[in-house]
Amino acid sequence: MKYGRHLLICLSVLIFGGCGTTVHESLKVQQTGKNQIGSDKTVVILPFADYSLADDNLERAYRRQLFVNENITDQFVKYGFHLPVQDDVFSYLVDQKIIKAQTYTTSKTASLEHELKGEWCPEIKSELKRYIDLNRRQYADNESGSTRGLTKQEIVKIGRYFSADYIVRGQINQYKTRQDPSWNPMKRGILTFMSGTTSRIIFGHAESDLYDELNTTTAAGIDAAIISGITDGELTHAIAWGAGGAYLGNLAQHSGKIPQAVVQMRIWVQDAYTGNVVWTNRVNVQVSPKSVFADQQYDVLFEGATEKGIATLIDDFAQVVYHVPPPVQPSNTRFRRP
Numbered sequence: 001m002k003y004g005r006h007l008l009i010c011l012s013v014l015i016f017g018g019c020g021t022t023v024h025e026s027l028k029v030q031q032t033g034k035n036q037i038g039s040d041k042t043v044v045i046l047p048f049a050d051y052s053l054a055d056d057n058l059e060r061a062y063r064r065q066l067f068v069n070e071n072i073t074d075q076f077v078k079y080g081f082h083l084p085v086q087d088d089v090f091s092y093l094v095d096q097k098i099i100k101a102q103t104y105t106t107s108k109t110a111s112l113e114h115e116l117k118g119e120w121c122p123e124i125k126s127e128l129k130r131y132i133d134l135n136r137r138q139y140a141d142n143e144s145g146s147t148r149g150l151t152k153q154e155i156v157k158i159g160r161y162f163s164a165d166y167i168v169r170g171q172i173n174q175y176k177t178r179q180d181p182s183w184n185p186m187k188r189g190i191l192t193f194m195s196g197t198t199s200r201i202i203f204g205h206a207e208s209d210l211y212d213e214l215n216t217t218t219a220a221g222i223d224a225a226i227i228s229g230i231t232d233g234e235l236t237h238a239i240a241w242g243a244g245g246a247y248l249g250n251l252a253q254h255s256g257k258i259p260q261a262v263v264q265m266r267i268w269v270q271d272a273y274t275g276n277v278v279w280t281n282r283v284n285v286q287v288s289p290k291s292v293f294a295d296q297q298y299d300v301l302f303e304g305a306t307e308k309g310i311a312t313l314i315d316d317f318a319q320v321v322y323h324v325p326p327p328v329q330p331s332n333t334r335f336r337r338p
Contacts, residue, residue, distance in 0.1 A: 028074045037322040038081030041165040044089060044158060044272070045072055047099060048265070052175040064175060068265070071307050072168065075314035079324075084162050092161060098150070152275025159272025166278070170267040173282075177298055180258035180288040187258050187291060260288040261301035267313050269321075279317050285309040 048068055050061060073083055093099045116128045150158075155167050180187065266282040287305040289296045318324040 035318065035324050036080030037318060037324060038076065038079045042082040042084070042163060043076050043166045043168055044084060044162050044164040045069060045076075045086065045168045046089070046093070046158075048169070049171040050175075052172045064172070067303070067306055068170075068172065068310065071310040072170075072267075072314065075311055076168075079314070079318055081166075084164075089162070092158070098154070155270055155272065155275040164272040167270045167272050168267065169270065170265055172263075172265050174262050174264035174284075175302070176262050178260050178262055180260040180286075182258060182288070187289065258288050259296050259298060259301060260286055261298060261305045262286050263302065263305040263309050265309060265313075267310075267317075269317055279321050281313055281316050283309040283313050285312075 047065060050065065052064075069086060073086070076083060090099070090101075094101050112128050112132050116125055116132070120128070150169075158164070159167055262285070264282070264284040266280065268277055268280045270277050285305040285308050287301045287308070289301075315324075315327055319326055
């Protein structure tokens with residue numbers, strides 16, 4: 001009876017202690033008072049040219065543009081630069097017919113994409129995907145050439161209107177997803193690592209996904225049979241272990257995927273009084289989860305890649321133009337410049 005009372009008390013604590021909400025907050029700009037190189041200067045950030053063709057959805061393209069712009073704003077504010085309200089910049093560019101405002105429209109392939117998730121046979125899914133790709137290519141052709149350059153006179157005019165010292169422009173070259181080729185077992189999973197490694201050693205790269213699956217299944221069966229043969233030497237046991245290993249290898253082939261976000265962009269900074277380029281650089285960032293327990297959602301990966309890439313570019317601008325010491329990189333950060 002006493003144990004039952006204690007158990008009831010513990011359950012009550014767990015139930016009522018779990019009430020409420022969990023809040024995660026992040027203040028993006030935390031000025032330290034050091035390296036305030038832009039305290040007397042104003043920067044105007046223009047919309048980036050998007051050559052990534054990441055998708056055919058106007059709303060997602062706008063969100064991508066907005067997130068890039070917000071991160072650039074944060075980095076310039078970190079160094080003390082003044083910036084006009086971005087909506088005012090957009091309004092001015094539209095009034096001057098430098099950019100063209102467009103409304104959101106539903107994706108023309110939304111119904112096809114919905115059907116692609118259904119339980120159709122591979123032939124029908126292949127045909128649906130062909131129509132989706134065709135529509136996207138037509139969209140890309142229609143939108144090609146929609147970006148335009150700016151003359152030095154237009155740059156100076158924008159700078160004069162906003163009383164700016166610098167005009168920031170850029171382009172998004174890549175904004176895509178892929179699979180991380182890493183064979184780190186902490187990322188890929190132990191079973192996938194073992195069966196996949198043996199398959200690559202024995203068979204090398206497969207011609208297609210089907211052959212890759214067969215290779216992995218066979219390799220896992222061979223591994224299990226060898227282990228059984230070494231441990232007890234019984235043929236029947238080795239056959240049973242081999243069959244079980246092949247089954248697990250087949251399961252592993254459909255697991256162990258490591259999502260990766262790839263972001264590549266270039267930024268130009270121009271003198272608002274002359275229109276001359278004072279600095280430019282390009283960055284390529286690839287972000288994937290550190291382990292199988294990390295958050296593997298693509299929005300989180302793209303946020304991390306975009307923030308890291310833009311922070312690296314603006315830090316480089318501060319180092320080259322204003323000779324600011326480079327920031328100290330965390331020991332667990334791996335970043336490679338192109």
